[in-house]
Amino acid sequence: MTTPTMTNEPWRWTIAETAEKLRAKEISAVELTQAHLDRIRAVDGAVHAFLRVTADEALAEAKAADERLARGQDLTPLTGIPLALKDVLVTEGITTTAGSRFLEHFVPPYSATVVKRLRAAGAISLGKLNMDEFAMGSSTENSAYGPTHNPWDLDRVPGGSSGGSAAAVAAGEAMGTLGSDTGGSIRQPAALTNTVGLKTTYGRVSRYGLIAFASSLDQIGPFTRTARDCALLLQHIAGYDPNDSTSADVSVPDYAAQLTGDIKGLKIGIPKEYFVEGTEPGVVKVVEEAIATLKTLGAEFIDISLPHTKYGLPAYYIIAPAEASANLARYDGVKYGLSLRAEAADLEDAYMRTRQAGFGPEVRRRIMLGTYALSSGYYDAYYKRAEQVRTLIRRDFDAAFAQCDVIISPTSPTVAFKLGARVDDPYAMYLSDLFTIPANLAGICGVSFQGGFSEGLPVGVQLLGKPFDEGTILRAADAFQRVTDYHTRWPNLAAAAKPKGATKAKKAGGKK
């Protein structure tokens, strides 16, 4: 599966090495961007990671980046690097749908803080990426615009909800992408697609301009192929934002500088509650091998307990839908987005018709769940209790981190499953996030990186870190990548790829 890095295939390069080549003028940002647009044209018909490719804008940005590179001023490691954005991040003048029919024609009048920060760093946006509608799902099958396919097996899901963000990086359609993680929506798809996905500490990255699913859980984070690239992206999106009152005024360290390769004496906790029946043996095996590898690098392992883990999933499925039921109330057909009021009998009828037509079944299910949980007479039994569970889970982690520096586990209990396999079984789908949800409830950071393969499919290893200690989990992942080659392996998309010059990928070049 390993392919040597070829100069005519710059989409195979890492961000770190590309930044060097751009500065050395071995390639221009325009050439680099064009190479990615070509790659998208070749493979995205099969993968469907993109909802919208903004080729013209990308090339214009690339031209500006080249000028910046020529001046040699204000350069960052992201200057000229082609990235792409989950369609839950609003982009001024560029249609942003959140994977929903409701926002099919919604052109935001402003850009998210992270989008502005990436632009300021000189990064290029190739377009908007597919996702489960309003980030609700674990397979990207809940997108109103059709599912994304896992580049490692096109019959399988890429995970979700940031499936497009994961698949684009895995297929070489972008050097890095941004996703959002509410209960595992970055880490689980990263695990299923052989990419690195980082869920940042709650408050580390501004949520301003992230279309909200569950405000107290949502966090934006990067997808890349290496831990080092992840650190480079994190560097430019992290930090306090006066427009987000929940963003933390905590200084941003030099993340790349922390990737020393040295993890001697790093204390890694193994939580017994994350190694239980129900996880595929192939997944357990990969995680055990990763533990062995990290041990050879000098990490120390201790057994720990996170006793309230099993209550995480039910608590999450109260809190997240409750917040979503309010966050999605603005989609009422009055101001923007879909509106069926013209054919409605009265105001209530207009609301009902619009929301029935605009939202898919999973979104409607969660709105109903959340509305029920907050209703008079049920609040104490559901929402309040779930918040109490959340406090217990937070304390579990506080206690664990008194004993160890990071916590290791599988990211997902299974490898990528077949498209359609769990569509009719929401509970089975919800179980995909069993190991990722607690980090969101506790607000801590977590990374999923490439641990190996099971039956030819990628397996992710999750490292959970203390609040605002992204540097340490990335250091461990980077140390692992220095002695393994799983992250350098590529899916074989040769059969799926269209030859150059073939018909344009259907979404390519589309804007608005």
Place this chain on the structure above:
Amino acid sequence: MTATTKAPAETDYEIVIGLEVHTQLLTQSKMFCPCDAHYADDAPNSHVCMVCMGMPGVLPVINQRAVEYTIMTGLALHCEIPELSKFDRKNYFYPDLPKGYQISQYDLPFCRNGWLEIPVDGSVKRIGITRAHLEEDTGRLLHRTDPATGEAYSLVDLNRAGIPLLEIVSEPDMRSPEEARLYMQKLRSILVYLGVSSGRMEEGSLRCDANISVRPRGQKEFGTKTEIKNMNSFRSVQRALEYEAERQIQVLREGGRIVQETRGWVEAKGVTVSQRTKEEANDYRYFPEPDLPPVVLSRAWIDEIRAKMPELPDAKRARFMSEYGLSEYDATVLTDERAVADYFEATVRDVTKGDLASRAKSAANWITGDLARLLNAAGSDITQCKITPAGLAGLINALDSGTISGKQAKDILERAFASGDQPTEIIQREGIAQVSDAGTLEAVANQVIAANPKAVEDYRKGKAAAVQFLIGQVMRQTKGSAKPDVIQPILVRLLDALKE
């Protein structure tokens, strides 16, 4: 339903009223976004941004000044200010609510357990304040009918959406519609004093909803209440509650039951009408606002706010009585509005003649008398008055020094009020001065004596009133520019000379 006489109702039944008052806060910007909060009559949707329009992805940021105003109000109302407070979401669908929820406060409001005092039957009555909390105002719907098709539709104006709104909830401590009105007036006075509210009920920046029930006198339990809305003046608060109390008593007397419901006051018809029953009431599904961290209110900040608070109406009234020797009536009238009180004190400072009490008395007389009458007739208030306190003081000084007569003073005040010229300018420019020249006055007095033999005769017979008549005639001849106390000795001297 016809209104019956009030007397029997008041004897058999006790009225119980609690008020929920909303006031917009006078901040520069909106509650959770930087939009200019002064929208007044500006074009619809001209004071809006991503945040107050509820665009996808936006987040609120708390307006600290609004929190400060809320705490200041809480302190003025003797409330407890907790160390930890938070915002909550109140969920309901309506086109004037862009997010589909209102950011409000549920179980941890900024202010709790306070009170204010109102005058009742010559003493004071304390009305409990349950809580005061901060929230955001909604937009406005403009209902229209298409003239061509006759079809009704509504337009949404979001200029008002997101204006900071303070809700002050009283205990059910009021026992008459009059007490409710007095509470409302007192509360308004405090809010305006603090500078946190314009206090304009007619513009809707200050609004009042009432919960009202009646119960047979002596019964402990409250009766079933109704909620009354749409009361846009102090007068309508009292009228609406008088009507509603009467209606409820009538229903009970006829053996009926009160339905818990929301009723709207229809000013033109003088009635309340049912709007919504309890069964139709919303379940607001409150839960903590996850986009805003809890608010920690440091004691140091509370002390800072307390130190910034101006003197409040009750304290000012007491001081006006003790410091200026004003009557309770004058002190009450002058302190009802902070602007009037400030105007009064500025005027007193510039009046030169007499001791403080007499200076204060003359300033009070002019302000509560002639000036109030002019303002009233013009439908304006003291903040719009063109005569400055210094100008009014100048008028009083000219009068006190005998430069002008009382009649001239009133005339000058009216002209100054209308023109915007200060009274002293008018006096100087027109050379208006009282005729106090003895020679001129004597000539006029002689004419008057000659023309009124009957009065002269009466004077001779010892009728003192005759002198007053003759003084009046002299004043008429001099068009008021002569002062009676100057005319009198001259007249008396001339008349007595005739007698001899």
